[in-house]
Amino acid sequence: MSVKQSIKSKQQFDSALALEKSGDPQGALKLYRKSVTTDPSNSHAWNRQMIIYRKNRSKEEEVKLIKTAISEYQSTVQSRQEEWLKEHRQKADSTRELASLLGMLEPSGLPKKYDKILEQWQTRLYLLEYRIKNSRKKKKASK
16 A cells, blocks of 8 residues: 555545534545545544444444455455565564464464454444344334
């Protein structure tokens, strides 16, 4: 990811946030989408989209968005790790054996990484899917 893309994504995010604060959530949503298209690792833009869906009580749309966010975010982070490994092959090779012995590598050979954002999204996804599943049961039971 280039610095230009990161800056452009940040600018799009800032513009979207201003639109959201001024009372135009649909316009903001479009700009947040552009922001994550420019930089899929922009977790703030993903989060704001989720909040807009939550405010509109669009649980199914929020579930779709969270699944997309998790997928896009993970693949972007993984590709950045792979790029770093290619650029710094000597450093990576010299520490790979030690990292493996310490259990710090995934089976793919990439470093294990705890990502709080992904954990939050996965928790939210689980809760939403649970609520959707149970709300449908209640509606059917009341008929």
